[in-house]
Amino acid sequence: MRIVSFSLVVPYPGIPHAGGEYYRRHLRALGALGHDVTVVAPDSALNRVGLARREDPGRVILVGGDLSPGMRAVDRVAALVAPHWLPPSSRRGLRRSDEVGDAVRDADFVEAHWEEMAFLLRRAAAPRPTALFAHDVPLQRELRWLRAARAQRAMTKIVWRVWRVLIVALTQPASFRSADVVVVLSDKDAGQVRRAARRSRVAAIDPPLWDPAEHHDPLLEGREAPRAAHAVFVAAFDRRENVEAAEWLLDEVWPAVRAALPEATLSLVGAHPPDSLSRRAVEGTGVTVTGYVPDLDTVYRTATAAVVPLHSGAGVKFKTIDALLRGLPVVATTVGAEGIAADDGRVPFPVTDEPQAFAAAVILALATAPTAGLETAEWARVRYSTERYTRRLVELIPELGRRTAP
16 A cells, blocks of 8 residues: 655654654554555754664655745744644645645555644545544643643743643644544543544554564563662653653652662753753762663663653653563653553552652662563563554554555
8 A cells, every 4th residue: 555654753763752763663564564655754954864864765755845034934923823833834845745746646545643744634635544643632731831830820931821722722623633533642642632623533552662673682681780779761851841850850859769768870861951950960969961872772771760750741651661661660750651551540650740759669669679570561562562553553544454556
């Protein structure tokens, strides 16, 4: 089957972007099903890097935006009025591209990843089936940011967040209605989409984060002896919710952990850490800010436990699943654990939003035997395997089980 896949990013091995990693594995699943996929993405410096490093030799179309002075002015206004949209200059370029139009006309199936790309599905008229893969639900994220602004009693932030909530609430339903089916990554997100756009067909699927071909080692094989009481928080620190989570961890939780375990250490691992985190990681706190690390397997092999202290954001947190897959004890907030549960609804690790309880759970996790997370890891490796994802993908979108001649 010929598939056109609209995406914000061009994925490649090692991409420091959780959604990009999920999309990379999604494309591999489509390839395993025998489909011919054309990726369409905005032309940007990051996507040109992705084009050079990608593992799949399939076709990629990068589309530049309209860079006229008038459109640049429109982009500046749109960044204030509708900041969750793709810039109008990029939208215009993608809509008007003859190469994209030809690819869509030849396609048997059209999908879009991220809500920002949903507008392109309207170009794929029936009888082609369409799908929107909503990596998260923007309104949920905006509402959490609004609650945070209210807690801070920051009036300027509150006014700005109220505006964003209203804009997203008004525009989001049209995005969800643009596709024949909306695919999300948790049952909770499915409920959010159904409430936002009642006519949408919605399906939940667990992301494919474990592939034996890439993670061929058995549990704990080759794992280095971890440093005593070493915790890690892995996140992209160019995202505000991750920075706020790290600051909460350092200010509200870590002092209690160090008081109980003076030898305890913490690594904040991820690209683009701001100076505010480095200033907090002063001598004597046991905290290290590493910046970008190309091989997270090494990070996890030397860790005793993983923490996910998020209080805002939306969608399933891949960083939580990554730690579970590697057999590490995990401590998370409610947001950090969102969408991750066994079939009986049980969450297989401590979850709390209260700083003292979080610290107590981290202290216990750091004192846990190295093999304590093996049972949870085995469960996670089945639930989040590429094999299960591929099977579920065909169950949810039967068209993807068919193969037609190119």
